Amino acid sequence: MINIEKIHHVAYRCKDAKETTAWYKDKLNMDLVLAIAENEVPSTKAPDPYMHIFLDAGNENVLAFFELPNSPAMDRDQNTPAWVQHIALRVASYDVLVSAKEELESKGVEILGPVNHGVFKSIYFFDPNGHRLELAADTGTEEQYKELNRVAHDMIEEWSVTKRAPRHAAWLHEQD
Template identity: 70%
Template sequence: MTAPKINGIHHVAYRCKDAKETVDFYQRVMGMDFQLAFAENEVPSTGEHDPYMHIFLDAGGGNVLAFFELPEQPDMDRDQNTPAWVQHIAFKVDSLDDLMAAKANAEAEGLEVLGPTHHGIFKSIYFFDPNGHRLELACDIGTEEEMTELRRVAPEMLEEWSRTKKAPQHAAWLHEKARDEH
């Protein structure tokens, strides 16, 4: 057997509290175009009765972000065993100017924005959507040489992490770069 050749992500789907509020937020704050909506009373894949609204937003570059509103299910919640900072949706912006403009826009919408945070090869800001999903906007700042080095040490880092469950030091220069620029 041969693994399939994946040609990108068709869409990524999350749950939302209110489909209209979610579309409005992503249009206003994130500049995304509302593409499609599907509504069913039965789930096509399982046949279960579970009315839903499924919305699709253009996340740029052929990427699609989707949400389900499920009015007959218990209120949504997040995984209580995972810190809030872990599960997030990260979007790319083209420049530091774009990142700072996005921060100003989000703050003008009344959102609490964290950052920019310097990650060595990118800078990012963080905030939450009306559903409690953490969003990240990131701008790449790493050089091709830095990216090549990170790709080179990735297998070694993963192997060391698997053995020790401690942060490997193979890319300590990355953290030093971030500290030096603060």
């Protein structure tokens, strides 16, 4: 039986490893913890130089990026809306979220939110590579999370048939 302990790292592509490292340090206080560079991809043996950087996202979470200078310019899946693919990072509280918003705005980052998701509130912005980032603060109660867990499978089943939002958790967005 496979027993996942935690996510080791999540990796995305970046336009410039040095710029990305500096932006995440300046804007989100994330330190560079590791850099790996090769001229050949270890898994495929393809001759394709890369720089792979690893940033400390707190509590042993790692956000990583690849700079690929010999690949075509970065783009995103044009069939997927920009809001769908994102990196969500948790902050300790709503007050911390509001403070982070103010700090990011003071550094010239355009922010959307806070947005109320019922059991958490979020702000959204983009990094210099075009990746959408979310900072989220949990605001739900233990009972709310238990109820969401209880109805999750029923919601998936209903969605798979109707392709319409089930009402099992409509209360999330009916709050103030």
